[in-house]
Amino acid sequence: MVRRDYYAILGVARNAGMDEIKRAYRTSALKHHPDRNPDDPEAERRFKEVVEAYETLSDPESRKRYDAMGPFYRPDGRPPTPEDVNELLSRTFGGWFKRKPGKGKAEDLRHEVTVSLLEVALGCDRTVDVPRQIRCSRCQGEGGEPGGGWKSCDDCKGTGKVQTPRWFRTACPRCDGSGRVLVRPCERCGGEGRHGTVERIKVKVPRGVGSGQKLRIKDKGDHPRGGGPVGDLVISVVIAPHPLFQRRGSDLLCDLPLTFVEATGGAEVPVPTLEGGTVIVVPPGTGSGKVLRLAGRGLPRLKGDERGDLHLKVQIEVPVHLTPEQRDALARFAARLDSANHPRRQAWDQARRDAHREWEEHRTRGGSTP
């Protein structure tokens, strides 16, 4: 990794004395200290950079070595790697100085919205309160107090460039090539050029949205430090569980408990749908596990006007808590049943008896027991 110029990091001139270096170090270290910038990895990186710059420049021996080697200097004293050299050359010739100093990278923000299945069916608008960093309007994102926050850099006479014949770098170390130095930070943003706010943002959740689907809202992320492209707000959709319906793609699944009387004799049964409900006709002799399908009563598909189906899965509920009279009635009913009333049970009983007979025959023929 090629290092930034140590003098620029501390904001001191190349010929700065030890006292000036110490003062600059104390100011910068305090500003970027992780304790004062919790959860800000950028500040932590800058803090380490400040410490590294100070450790090198405060020791006369290593400062001499740094002045001689410039960007190839390594604190551990090892020679530069070929990668270091390549990186430096590509920066020097590859437009390093065309880049506006301090330009940040777009920062996306992440947020979650929870919607109900009905809202999936109909689509909905949501408002979310998003804490985000916006460009400071007091200083127009520049970081300096309006009217005198910045002054032209003395070292380079505002050009941002210096002649250093020893190495390629020609950016002024004091102003890091920008040609100006901050003398009074903006009162609203403290020189950051941006500050926190909570913005109420409208989110359009489309019909048929999937669980975990991401909705991207352009330019509602953070404004980066020092200007540059604004990030997006990325909304993850969470679908709240429904007490009756399960989702499978655009289809809905629902249990349908029937009494054994309804299942036996057939019945008209009210069932739930997302739009309140309807009545279905259960045909006589409907068995447990049978699925009744209501076409077009599922969720809309993301594309097109079609909707999925609602699948109702029959579960016959065995009556419990019978009174003596009910048991009596059931016994009288059972006495009138014959085998034709339960064809599956009849076939099963037949198979059971056959299997038993086969075993008996095998044994009487004197076969071995397994």
Ligand SMILES: [Zn+2]
């Ligand atoms: Zn400001």
Ligand SMILES: [Zn+2]
């Ligand atoms: Zn300068």
